[in-house]
Each structure stands twice: as C-alpha cells, then as structure tokens.
Amino acid sequence: MPVFYGREVASPLMLGTAQYPSPAILAEAFRRSGAGIATVSLRREGAGGAGAAFWQLIRDLDVPVLPNTAGCHSVREAITTAHMAREVFGTDWIKLEVIGHPDTLQPDPFGLVEAARILTEDGFKVFPYMTEDGILAGRLLDAGCEVLMPWGAPIGTGIGLMNPYALRTLRAQFPDVPMVIDAGLGLPSHAAAAMEMGFDAVLLNTAVAKAGDPAAMAEAFALALRAGQMARKADPMPPREMASPSTPQIGLAVLA
Amino acid sequence: MTLTILGAGVCGLAVATELTRRGALVELIDPTGGPGERSCSWWAGGMLAPFCESETAEEPVTRLGLEAADWWQSAGVEVARRGSLVVALNRDRGELDRFARRTTQHRLLSGDEVKKTEQSLASRFDRALLFETEAHIDPRHALTTLRDNLAAQGTPVLRDGEPAGIIIDCTGLAARDHLPDLRGVRGEMAILRAPEVSLTRPVRLLHPRHPLYIVPRRDGHFMLGATQIESDSRGPATLRSTVELLSAAYALDPGFAEAEVVQIGADARPAFPDNLPRIRRRNGRIFVNGLFRHGFLLAPAMARMVAELVLDGRKPEVMDEDHGEWRAA
Numbered sequence: 001m002p003v004f005y006g007r008e009v010a011s012p013l014m015l016g017t018a019q020y021p022s023p024a025i026l027a028e029a030f031r032r033s034g035a036g037i038a039t040v041s042l043r044r045e046g047a048g049g050a051g052a053a054f055w056q057l058i059r060d061l062d063v064p065v066l067p068n069t070a071g072c073h074s075v076r077e078a079i080t081t082a083h084m085a086r087e088v089f090g091t092d093w094i095k096l097e098v099i100g101h102p103d104t105l106q107p108d109p110f111g112l113v114e115a116a117r118i119l120t121e122d123g124f125k126v127f128p129y130m131t132e133d134g135i136l137a138g139r140l141l142d143a144g145c146e147v148l149m150p151w152g153a154p155i156g157t158g159i160g161l162m163n164p165y166a167l168r169t170l171r172a173q174f175p176d177v178p179m180v181i182d183a184g185l186g187l188p189s190h191a192a193a194a195m196e197m198g199f200d201a202v203l204l205n206t207a208v209a210k211a212g213d214p215a216a217m218a219e220a221f222a223l224a225l226r227a228g229q230m231a232r233k234a235d236p237m238p239p240r241e242m243a244s245p246s247t248p249q250i251g252l253a254v255l256a
Numbered sequence: 257m258t259l260t261i262l263g264a265g266v267c268g269l270a271v272a273t274e275l276t277r278r279g280a281l282v283e284l285i286d287p288t289g290g291p292g293e294r295s296c297s298w299w300a301g302g303m304l305a306p307f308c309e310s311e312t313a314e315e316p317v318t319r320l321g322l323e324a325a326d327w328w329q330s331a332g333v334e335v336a337r338r339g340s341l342v343v344a345l346n347r348d349r350g351e352l353d354r355f356a357r358r359t360t361q362h363r364l365l366s367g368d369e370v371k372k373t374e375q376s377l378a379s380r381f382d383r384a385l386l387f388e389t390e391a392h393i394d395p396r397h398a399l400t401t402l403r404d405n406l407a408a409q410g411t412p413v414l415r416d417g418e419p420a421g422i423i424i425d426c427t428g429l430a431a432r433d434h435l436p437d438l439r440g441v442r443g444e445m446a447i448l449r450a451p452e453v454s455l456t457r458p459v460r461l462l463h464p465r466h467p468l469y470i471v472p473r474r475d476g477h478f479m480l481g482a483t484q485i486e487s488d489s490r491g492p493a494t495l496r497s498t499v500e501l502l503s504a505a506y507a508l509d510p511g512f513a514e515a516e517v518v519q520i521g522a523d524a525r526p527a528f529p530d531n532l533p534r535i536r537r538r539n540g541r542i543f544v545n546g547l548f549r550h551g552f553l554l555a556p557a558m559a560r561m562v563a564e565l566v567l568d569g570r571k572p573e574v575m576d577e578d579h580g581e582w583r584a585a
Binding site for chain 1: 312313314357358438439440442464465485486487488489494496527529530531532
C-alpha cells in the first residue's frame with residue numbers, strides 16, 4: 001500500500017468529498033470502496049469555522065484527511081488556506097493547488113514551486129497538484145516535496161490519462177517517489193491503467209460524486225485499482241509487433 | 257388540545273395553516289415577528305419541481321413534492337403551472353443527456369420548440385428538456401399570504417409568548433442545540449429586474465461548475481439561485497459567488513446585461529446528513545426540520561404528516577425518532 005511521508009495508507013484510492021448528493025451518500029462511497037484518504041477543500045467553506053458541521057462529518061469517516069487548497073489562484077491564498085487547514089484538521093499534510101487559469105484550472109507551475117518551498121519550510125508535508133512535466137517534478141522535489149501528484153487530465157473532465165507517454169517518462173525518471181494521479185479520471189479503467197503504469201495511488205472526486213450511484217462507482221474504482229496493482233506486480237508482457245498464436249500450429253489436424 | 261408552533265418560516269406557517277384547516281387551535285410564535293429576512297425560506301427560489309430535483313435528491317423528495325402545487329393553490333397562493341425548462345451550453349451537451357437519464361416526466365425540445373416555448377432562448381439553445389407538470393410560486397408572496405390568512409383566522413404571529421401544550425418546533429437551524437446532526441448548507445442568490453428578459457418559467461442552466469436557475473417573478477423581476485456550500489455562514493454573499501451567479505445568468509440570456517441588481521442575499525438551509533427532512537420527537541417537542549433546498553416543495557407534505565401525527569396519532573414515514581415523551585391527548 002502507498003506510503004506518504006512515512007505513513008502507510010490502507011488503499012490506493014483517495015477520494016474527494018465535494019459534490020455528492022448528500023453527506024450520507026459520501027459516507028457510503030467511502031464505506032463501500034475502503035478509500036484510504038479523504039481530501040477536503042476549505043477555501044469557500046472556511047470563513048470563521050462555518051464549515052465545522054461538514055468537517056465533522058469528514059472526520060467521522062475515520063480515514064486520514066488530506067486538506068487541499070482547491071480554488072486558490074495565488075501563492076498567498078494557498079498558504080493562508082494551508083494554515084487554516086492545519087488548524088482545523090490537526091494535520092501537516094496539505095494537497096497544494098495553485099490554479100493558473102480560471103477556465104482550464106491548469107496548475108500554475110511557478111506559483112506551485114514557490115508555495116511548496118514556503119510551506120515545506122513551515123513544516124508542512126506537501127502533496128503538489130502538478131502537470132506531468134518532469135522538470136517541474138524535479139523542482140518540486142528540490143523544494144522539499146516527497147510526494148508528487150501529476151494530473152491525468154484537467155480537473156473535472158473525466159478524460160483519463162491524457163498523456164500516457166509523459167506519465168510513463170515521469171514514473172521512470174523518479175522511480176522512488178510516491179506518485180498519485182490526481183484529477184481528470186472518469187472511469188475505473190483509467191485508474192487501472194494508472195496502476196499498471198506503476199503509479200502508487202489515484203485521487204478522484206467528480207467521477208464518483210457525479211455518478212448516478214456514487215457508492216457503486218467508488219467500489220468499481222477500488223476494484224479496478226486492485227486489478228491494476230495486481231497486474232503491475234504480475235509483470236505484464238510487453239507489446240509485440242509479431243502475432244504469436246498461443247496454440248502451436250504444428251500438430252493441428254490437416255483437413256485438406 | 258393546545259398546539260404551539262415555533263418558527264414562522266415556510267415550515268412553521270405551512271404546519272400552522274394545515275392544523276388550522278383541520279380545526280385545531282394553534283399559537284404561532286416567532287421572535288422575529290414572522291416571515292422575513294431572518295427565515296431562510298425568504299431567500300428561496302420557489303420552484304415546485306419534484307422531477308428536476310430527482311436528479312440529485314432521493315425518492316421521497318419527488319413523491320412528497322407532488323403534493324406541493326395543489327396545496328399552495330388551495331392555500332390561496334398564486335401558482336404558475338408553466339413547467340420548467342432545462343438547458344446546457346453547447347460545450348456541455350453531455351450534461352443535458354445525463355440530466356435526462358436521471359429524471360423522468362420530461363420531453364426533449366428541438367430548437368424550433370425551444371423558440372416557441374421561451375422565445376428569448378431560441379438563438380442559444382437548440383435543445384432543452386421541458387418538465388411540463390412542474391410549477392413555481394413567489395416565496396415571499398406565499399409566506400405573507402399564509403401569514404395573513406392565519407392572522408385573519410385569529411392566529412397572528414406572536415413575537416413572544418409562553419409555549420403551551422404540544423410544541424412543534426419549526427425553527428430550522430436555530431434548533432441545532434436539540435438536533436446535533438443538523439447542519440447548514442449555505443446558499444447565495446440575487447434578485448434582478450430585467451424588463452428586456454421575457455422568460456416565463458423557471459430555467460435551469462446545467463453547468464459543470466456554476467449550475468444556475470432563474471425563476472421569473474412579477475413585474476420583470478427574476479430570482480437567480482443558488483450556490484450550495486457546506487457552511488453554516490449566514491453572512492453576506494461573497495464576491496466570487498455573486499460574480500458566478502451573475503455571469504451564468506448573462507450566459508443564459510444576454511438581456512440580463514442591463515438588469516438592475518435589486519437584491520443579493522444569502523442564508524443557510526437546514527439539512528440532515530442525507531439531505532432528507534425529518535419529524536422527530538425529542539426533548540418534549542416535535543421537531544420538523546431538514547427541508548434543505550426543498551422548503552416550498554416539501555412543507556405541504558410535512559405539514560400534512562404533522563397534522564396526522566398530532567390529530568390522528570398516525571406515525572409519519574419521515575419520523576426517525578420517537579422517545580414517547582408526549583402522547584396524543
């Protein structure tokens with residue numbers, strides 16, 4: 001199971017907690033999937049502790065909480081939100097989002113590195129939401145991050161792994177860094193593919209929360225992750241150009 | 257038998273109306289003096305849309321909501337039975353298909369039919385879902401109508417008074433001390449006056465990030481709603497929410513560009529963890545609460561069930577706790 005900053009989590013499935021039809025259905029999705037981490041946003045809900053009732057429901061899920069800085073468009077906003085999250089949830093984990101564009105919600109790589117450095121120096125354990133860029137990955141590690149969270153596709157699109165080539169390269173470039181595919185997944189098959197590539201976990205929200213039956217979809221993702229993980233360990237065959245029948249031709253009856 | 261109802265928002269007024277209608281003598285107490293800005297129902301949209309709501313709400317909301325339009329009409333409230341319309345921008349066409357799959361009682365309109373149904377949407381939407389049997393009311397008109405009718409029958413809203421007899425607590429979020437699993441879900445809304453806009457029925461714009469509904473009111477007024485944020489805050493609307501609501505409205509109908517922003521409001525809806533309403537007997541009171549975003553849709557059914565409980569001793573389906581501290585007289 002994945003280990004983040006020295007802490008092992010129970011499942012490679014990390015679930016967001018926004019947009020569910022109700023908190024009861026959210027809890028059911030966690031129960032059925034056995035998700036290992038709950039992410040929660042504070043930016044809009046935070047003012048004056050007004051989100052306390054909902055946050056208590058999140059704590060009651062009884063899984064480690066990874067607060068995030070979703071909706072933050074500047075380094076300063078992200079840092080303020082991170083400090084609030086540390087106070088509210090009593091954790092130094094923070095999923096760092098610094099959004100670079102309001103439409104595409106693409107992460108701002110420059111702001112991300114700056115915020116990651118400041119937060120790490122301040123004792124936070126940063127989980128940066130990033131593009132799949134290998135140079136950016138190196139800078140984030142230099143800034144003190146010990147986990148990377150490359151996107152599969154832009155947030156909420158459900159497209160899946162948009163750039164498998166770059167993701168494979170990133171995985172190969174930093175083989176020992178725990179990596180989570182974050183955002184853009186729509187189907188359990190996308191999650192299985194991420195595990196087959198050797199990623200350690202996936203983080204999703206919309207694909208589950210906006211499904212007709214969120215709890216069933218969460219379970220489907222959990223099963224797909226298990227399949228992908230098992231396949232990775234089983235050492236899959238490489239693709240081949242040459243067709244190779246699994247039954248030998250020699251010895252078949254010749255029906256002239 | 258004496259009955260005291262606490263709270264003169266949509267829930268308390270509907271319960272008082274229903275009990276009075278069945279011949280009970282009730283007292284209605286609300287320290288704010290009755291329906292107004294301190295009730296979250298004051299800020300509601302007033303859509304009676306049981307089928308649209310079934311996109312995310314569970315089954316009881318749709319079934320119980322079917323009682324709403326007739327009840328409001330019988331209470332003397334003007335009910336507009338013009339259906340509701342659901343649209344999505346071209347890039348979000350998949351959202352309309354998803355909405356159609358998850359709801360019933362709708363008809364897919366072509367571009368020509370959209371034009372005949374709501375002229376001003378014709379050029380921007382070549383498809384729409386029409387929910388013909390749905391209706392809408394003006395919440396403030398509905399609340400004051402119930403209040404005035406009750407007063408005319410000898411039951412004015414009292415600012416203070418000593419609760420006596422059976423106490424029916426309809427105070428929404430204010431009942432949290434008694435109902436620890438109740439939480440607030442913040443909503444922000446705006447009222448515009450837009451004489452150039454001709455929408456005649458509620459329109460929902462499906463948007464992956466900023467879903468919006470617009471409900472027509474009298475004299476060129478429109479209500480835009482509503483955000484849904486996991487927060488108890490009842491403070492003023494934020495800039496981000498306001499910008500999102502207003503720009504979504506402009507995307508729906510550019511005629512809103514010159515609209516006057518009459519009011520921007522915010523409040524928190526009372527909800528239980530499954531976002532379904534409850535009748536609960538506890539601490540010597542009957543609590544009617546958790547109507548969430550369905551106050552006007554569900555208040556009639558909740559009022560009926562409360563009346564059946566206190567007058568006939570019939571246990572309602574939405575009753576989740578009964579400590580038996582009170583027995584029907």
